[in-house]
Amino acid sequence: MAQRGFHSTGAKRMGGHGGHDEPAYLHSKHMYNLDRMKNQKLTMTLGVFTAFSIGVGVPIYAVIFQQKKTASG
Numbered sequence: 118m119a120q121r122g123f124h125s126t127g128a129k130r131m132g133g134h135g136g137h138d139e140p141a142y143l144h145s146k147h148m149y150n151l152d153r154m155k156n157q158k159l160t161m162t163l164g165v166f167t168a169f170s171i172g173v174g175v176p177i178y179a180v181i182f183q184q185k186k187t188a189s190g
Contacts, residue, residue, distance in 0.1 A: 154160055 151157065151161070
């Protein structure tokens with residue numbers, strides 16, 4: 118009898134539970150130190166604006182692209 122269900126093999130979890138010997142992630146402790154960021158207001162404003170623009174722009178572009186494709190086909 119076949120059994121269906123969600124099953125995943127042991128995935129590598131991203132977490133600080135030891136096992137990080139490799140220096141591939143050197144700046145992880147200070148990566149999200151937002152209160153000590155240089156030009157914090159400007160950087161955060163630009164980041165939020167960029168994320169918002171992508172979130173609005175991509176669906177609009179997708180709709181226009183799809184309508185053009187449908188009209189020409």
